[in-house]
Amino acid sequence: MPAGLSRITVHPLTPDRWDDLVALFGARGACGGCWCMTPRLTRRDFEAGKGAKNRRRFRDIVMRGEEPGVVAYRGTRPVGWCAIAPRQVFVQLATSRALKPVDDQPVWSVTCLFVEKSHRRQGVATALLKGAVRFARRRGARIVEGYPVLPRTGDMPDVFAWMGLPAPFERAGFVEVHRHTPARPIMRCAIR
Numbered sequence: 001m002p003a004g005l006s007r008i009t010v011h012p013l014t015p016d017r018w019d020d021l022v023a024l025f026g027a028r029g030a031c032g033g034c035w036c037m038t039p040r041l042t043r044r045d046f047e048a049g050k051g052a053k054n055r056r057r058f059r060d061i062v063m064r065g066e067e068p069g070v071v072a073y074r075g076t077r078p079v080g081w082c083a084i085a086p087r088q089v090f091v092q093l094a095t096s097r098a099l100k101p102v103d104d105q106p107v108w109s110v111t112c113l114f115v116e117k118s119h120r121r122q123g124v125a126t127a128l129l130k131g132a133v134r135f136a137r138r139r140g141a142r143i144v145e146g147y148p149v150l151p152r153t154g155d156m157p158d159v160f161a162w163m164g165l166p167a168p169f170e171r172a173g174f175v176e177v178h179r180h181t182p183a184r185p186i187m188r189c190a191i192r
Helices: 015-025 043-049 052-063 124-138 166-171
Strands: 008-012 069-074 077-086 108-115 143-146 175-179 185-190
Touching: 008 077, 008 124, 015 052, 015 069, 015 077, 043 052, 069 124, 077 124, 108 124, 124 143, 124 166, 166 185
Parallel strands: 108 143
Antiparallel strands: 008 069, 069 077, 077 108, 143 185, 175 185
């Protein structure tokens, strides 16, 4: 661990942690007014709610106590977010040819990894994924699935990797199980 960096801890997003997520996401809602609603809505509904409406929708989910994912902290500072829930929660997965189900096993899906810019490439994504697996295990999950993007030749802007890259998934114990398209591996972590 680089000098001066405290250990990373990961906690479910509960109503009392909402302000931490807001601080992490900033005014743009992580990216372009998303507020982690992209995979939960149809494209039309997402676009209609971009920004403040999506923020309200996501806040409502959190305030109902649904715990839609986990937040990573370095000390007391929120530095990362991972969305995880049963696959059926994510409407856009149901319509994706590249991410259609591999089989009929019930899975929990990781649909977003967001790490604060100054904390990237420091193990936060791997810690988030390990924390997400623990979170899902405590809720009865047997398989956690992720859909990382493969980086293109050269640098990929971080904004295009919001579902993560393969390396942190591998470090967190995920293995590739299938590809419906060459560029989108489907990776799983089997929970014992």
